[in-house]
Amino acid sequence: MKSLVLPTVKFTEEQNEFRKEVRQFLKDEEAKGSFERTCDTWLNGYSEEFSKKIGAKGLIGMTWPKEYGGQERSMIERYIVTEEFLAAGAPVALHWIADRQSGPLFLRYGTEEQKQYFLPKIAKGECYFSIGLSEPNSGSDLASVSTRAEKTEGGWILNGSKTWTSGAHHSNYMITLCRTSPQDPNNRHAGLSQLVVDLSAPGVTIQPIQYLTGAPHFNEVFFESVFIPDDRVVGEIGNGWKQGMAELAFERSGPERILSTFPLLDEMIEIFKENKDENGLKEATKLLARMWSLRSMSIGVAKMLEEGEEVGIIAALVKNMGTEFEQSVPEIARLLISCQPRLDGESRFERFMAQSILHAPGFTLRGGTTEILNGIVAKGVVNS
Amino acid sequence: MSDMKEMIVDVTNNIFKDLSTKETIDKSENGEWTQSLWDVLKESELISIGVPENLGGSGGDFDDAFSIIYLAGKYAAPIPLSETIIAKRVLGELGQKAGNDPITFSFEEGNEVTVKKTNEGAVVSGKLANVPWARHAKNVVALAEMEGKSFVVQLPLEKAEIEKVNNIAGEPRDTVVFDEIAFEELALCEVDGDAFREKMLNLGALSRVVMMAGAMEMIMDLSVRYVSERKQFGRFLHRFQAVQQHLAKLTGETVISIAAMNNAIAAYEEGQFLQELAYARIRVNEAAEKVAKSAHQVHAGIGVTYEHSLHQFTRRLWAWREEFGNESIWIDKTVEHLLDNPDVGVWEAMTNTNN
Numbered sequence: 126m127k128s129l130v131l132p133t134v135k136f137t138e139e140q141n142e143f144r145k146e147v148r149q150f151l152k153d154e155e156a157k158g159s160f161e162r163t164c165d166t167w168l169n170g171y172s173e174e175f176s177k178k179i180g181a182k183g184l185i186g187m188t189w190p191k192e193y194g195g196q197e198r199s200m201i202e203r204y205i206v207t208e209e210f211l212a213a214g215a216p217v218a219l220h221w222i223a224d225r226q227s228g229p230l231f232l233r234y235g236t237e238e239q240k241q242y243f244l245p246k247i248a249k250g251e252c253y254f255s256i257g258l259s260e261p262n263s264g265s266d267l268a269s270v271s272t273r274a275e276k277t278e279g280g281w282i283l284n285g286s287k288t289w290t291s292g293a294h295h296s297n298y299m300i301t302l303c304r305t306s307p308q309d310p311n312n313r314h315a316g317l318s319q320l321v322v323d324l325s326a327p328g329v330t331i332q333p334i335q336y337l338t339g340a341p342h343f344n345e346v347f348f349e350s351v352f353i354p355d356d357r358v359v360g361e362i363g364n365g366w367k368q369g370m371a372e373l374a375f376e377r378s379g380p381e382r383i384l385s386t387f388p389l390l391d392e393m394i395e396i397f398k399e400n401k402d403e404n405g406l407k408e409a410t411k412l413l414a415r416m417w418s419l420r421s422m423s424i425g426v427a428k429m430l431e432e433g434e435e436v437g438i439i440a441a442l443v444k445n446m447g448t449e450f451e452q453s454v455p456e457i458a459r460l461l462i463s464c465q466p467r468l469d470g471e472s473r474f475e476r477f478m479a480q481s482i483l484h485a486p487g488f489t490l491r492g493g494t495t496e497i498l499n500g501i502v503a504k505g506v507v508n509s
Numbered sequence: 510m511s512d513m514k515e516m517i518v519d520v521t522n523n524i525f526k527d528l529s530t531k532e533t534i535d536k537s538e539n540g541e542w543t544q545s546l547w548d549v550l551k552e553s554e555l556i557s558i559g560v561p562e563n564l565g566g567s568g569g570d571f572d573d574a575f576s577i578i579y580l581a582g583k584y585a586a587p588i589p590l591s592e593t594i595i596a597k598r599v600l601g602e603l604g605q606k607a608g609n610d611p612i613t614f615s616f617e618e619g620n621e622v623t624v625k626k627t628n629e630g631a632v633v634s635g636k637l638a639n640v641p642w643a644r645h646a647k648n649v650v651a652l653a654e655m656e657g658k659s660f661v662v663q664l665p666l667e668k669a670e671i672e673k674v675n676n677i678a679g680e681p682r683d684t685v686v687f688d689e690i691a692f693e694e695l696a697l698c699e700v701d702g703d704a705f706r707e708k709m710l711n712l713g714a715l716s717r718v719v720m721m722a723g724a725m726e727m728i729m730d731l732s733v734r735y736v737s738e739r740k741q742f743g744r745f746l747h748r749f750q751a752v753q754q755h756l757a758k759l760t761g762e763t764v765i766s767i768a769a770m771n772n773a774i775a776a777y778e779e780g781q782f783l784q785e786l787a788y789a790r791i792r793v794n795e796a797a798e799k800v801a802k803s804a805h806q807v808h809a810g811i812g813v814t815y816e817h818s819l820h821q822f823t824r825r826l827w828a829w830r831e832e833f834g835n836e837s838i839w840i841d842k843t844v845e846h847l848l849d850n851p852d853v854g855v856w857e858a859m860t861n862t863n864n
Contacts, residue, residue, distance in 0.1 A: 129726060129729075129760075129763055129764050129767055130767055130771070131764070131767070131768050131771075133768075133771040133772055133774075133775045135775060135779070136860075136861075141860075141861070141862050144860060144862050145862055148862075208860075212856045387856075390855070391854070391855050391856060394847070394855050395854075395855075398847060398848065398851050399851075401848060403844055403848070406843075406844040406847055406848070407840050407841070407844055410787075410791065410840045410843045410844055410847070411791060411795075411836075411840065413788065413843070413855070413859070414787070414788040414789075414791035414792045414795075414843075415792060415795075416859070417769070417772075417784075417785070417788040417792070417859060418765050418766075418768060418769040418788060418789070418792040419765065420859070421765075421768040421769055421771070421772040422764065422765055422768045425768055438760075439764065442757070442760060442761045442764055442765075445757070445761060446761050446765060496750075496754070498757075499753055499754050499756075499757035499758075500750065500753050500757075502753075502756070502757040502760055502761070503747065503752075503753035503754075503756035503757050503760075504747075504753070506729075506733055506756055506757075506760050507733060507736070507737055507747045507756070
């Protein structure tokens with residue numbers, strides 16, 4: 126690790142005005158009934174209508190070049206938008222992955238045709254992506270994936286399966302990490318490639334896996350001799366590991382690793398303020414101090430990403446510390462405001478509690494488990 | 510940040526590396542004053558960074574000043590550097606000169622002197638407790654009450670009675686008594702006493718946040734070095750997953766503390782920083798416990814002895830987290846603020862964008 130010091134970002138007046146505009150838009154939409162505020166909306170809040178509305182406002186793919194449907198805005202402005210959506214508990218899961226990492230992947234490694242084909246659709250909020258990494262026998266040990274593609278005329282034949290694929294039942298495409306040459310025991314990361322799989326193609330079967338809330342969320346996706354045309358290879362054949370790791374920097378450091386349970390925290394504090402509950406507010410203040418500090422870190426990483434700096438280790442730290450924070454919110458809340466958490470509860474507090482508790486175990490798993498990421502951090506620190 | 514920051518940091522880092530060593534700190538704990546370190550910093554004009562040149566300082570902004578204070582924390586410098594820099598800055602703002610000797614200040618609740626004017630000058634009485642480095646300082650800056658009004662006064666410590674008291678890191682935190690001490694001349698500056706006290710306590714708290722972040726950087730360096738050099742069961746310690754979890758925690762807590770510190774300093778420079786200072790103070794204090802615990806755990810036996818320097822830094826974390834108000838004080842201040850502003854949403858406040 127180069128340095129322990131992250132840049133300090135001071136939002137400009139224009140950026141603050143922009144934030145207020147986005148906030149007002151969300152307030153109006155919520156008032157109109159476009160969505161109901163919930164926790165953990167970036168992986169569980171699906172609304173095609175709302176995604177399209179956001180796309181029409183130019184708030185998806187907003188850092189991308191205009192020629193591909195983007196707005197050429199800064200990473201910091203994108204950060205503001207994602208924060209506001211999460212804080213408002215708005216449904217953004219459908220386009221989240223495409224906006225956060227599939228789009229940037231195409232921009233960095235994609236062909237001109239891929240950029241022109243996919244990016245404008247993603248930016249309009251009408252083209253959704255899933256991430257195809259984990260497999261039934263490859264979880265934390267991702268380099269052991271066995272889904273394989275074999276060369277055929279004009280493309281590749283894909284066989285195997287992916288699992289824990291969030292939202293595949295709603296997605297159009299999956300960026301699939303697979304083996305394109307046999308495993309090399311001396312270089313475990315070689316021979317992997319990223320293919321864009323059209324999830325409606327013949328040979329693709331999507332089997333929902335019931336999440337512990339009872340709702341569909343994860344899927345197992347099977348590939349039986351699925352034909353992938355040559356022009357749907359992302360970047361270079363054999364370079365999939367490196368490309369995939371670059372994506373992870375975007376995946377791990379954003380506000381979604383801090384704010385998944387923010388609607389609960391917010392609701393709790395409003396209740397305390399109304400009841401003038403000083404003891405409750407004292408506990409809440411500790412949470413706010415953690416959140417403010419995490420946010421300082423996460424925004425610093427966004428600035429580094431904008432400047433093209435290496436952020437792998439710091440992004441892993443934000444992910445670990447942020448998700449632990451998200452997880453702690455319902456555990457602290459339950460001791461301060463007594464309730465029976467219910468997904469269909471009458472009060473928002475009951476519902477937010479149920480959503481937070483039931484989704485919390487996933488926070489420290491998705492995007493790399495805390496333990497694996499801690500190992501990456503420790504190695505990085507010792508080697509530097 | 511000024512352009513000279515990088516250079517200042519480089520120079521100061523090297524000075525501390527040479528002169529604020531484990532041996533120096535040990536000696537300081539046994540009562541020895543580290544004059545050599547003070548002299549070098551004085552000659553390098555590093556004791557008045559952040560004080561405008563027209564007020565007798567070396568120029569630079571407060572961010573530069575805090576970068577020096579950070580290093581004082583990182584190297585556990587056994588001198589009243591944060592106190593002197595802050596006192597000089599504040600005296601400068603009041604139009605007072607402060608010289609080049611160590612200065613300390615004392616604004617804790619209840620710490621105040623009374624001044625009576627006499628034909629020969631003034632007579633000062635009062636007790637100041639918990640005064641950093643008083644026994645080695647030339648002057649102490651404090652609040653004085655005179656004829657029902659509040660003043661800031663710079664009092665020479667020469668004639669005061671000083672009871673030596675140390676904090677758990679072995680740093681002087683003395684009790685200073687002025688028992689009807691006569692001074693021919695005293696520079697008094699009238700202020701709003703409560704507001705000034707609060708300002709000094711805030712600056713003090715910010716300085717401790719900064720010094721603690723610095724100490725954490727050193728603790729992390731020491732820990733990484735130790736686990737990279739020591740072997741057990743035929744393997745380096747850093748190869749063990751259990752040790753890796755501690756290293757990651759140390760890194761995370763250090764990085765978040767530095768980020769909180771920098772954002773609090775930035776907010777201070779914007780002039781609006783009570784929320785930020787409170788959050789930084791609360792979070793950095795939380796980090797102190799975790800950092801000290803993990804660092805001692807990976808160092809095992811040697812870390813809790815004078816054979817190693819780790820404890821010089823962890824004991825400072827434990828001492829500094831109590832000074833100028835610990836978490837409880839800052840949590841109470843925040844709660845008061847939340848209750849005073851019931852219409853400002855949490856998110857609006859967090860993003861500084863109240864509608």
